[in-house]
Amino acid sequence: MDYKGQPAGNPPPPPPPGYSQPPPQYGQHSTTVITAGMPVVAHCFRETSVPMQCPYCHANITTTTTYETGTLTWVICGVLILFGLWLGCCLIPFCIDGCKDVIHSCPNCHQTVGKFNRM
Numbered sequence: 001m002d003y004k005g006q007p008a009g010n011p012p013p014p015p016p017p018g019y020s021q022p023p024p025q026y027g028q029h030s031t032t033v034i035t036a037g038m039p040v041v042a043h044c045f046r047e048t049s050v051p052m053q054c055p056y057c058h059a060n061i062t063t064t065t066t067y068e069t070g071t072l073t074w075v076i077c078g079v080l081i082l083f084g085l086w087l088g089c090c091l092i093p094f095c096i097d098g099c100k101d102v103i104h105s106c107p108n109c110h111q112t113v114g115k116f117n118r119m
């Protein structure tokens with residue numbers, strides 16, 4: 001038999017077993033993690049507008065804030081009633097933005113992108 005001139009007594013050394021296999025598995029694993037842990041949130045919404053990328057239209061925006069009656073508004077209303085301030089005073093928290101939740105919306109596509117809940 002002719003081995004094309006290659007010396008039969010000097011085969012190339014085989015790769016060490018167990019060394020070349022783990023990297024592909026690790027790569028697939030990390031890729032899966034990145035895909036699963038995608039964009040979700042990470043934004044901390046407060047009372048003021050925040051710059052962010054809209055998850056709906058992907059534009060770089062500064063959120064538009066609107067105030068909405070939230071849990072804290074009703075809690076303060078209830079507390080005022082308990083203290084006897086029910087003659088219209090219990091409606092005060094509904095007029096104070098500081099007692100309300102803040103809704104952050106996108107000025108570009110008008111989708112709600114976040115909410116600041118005071119409770």
Ligand SMILES: [Zn+2]
Pocket residue numbers: 054055056057058059106107108109110111
């Ligand atoms: Zn948008």
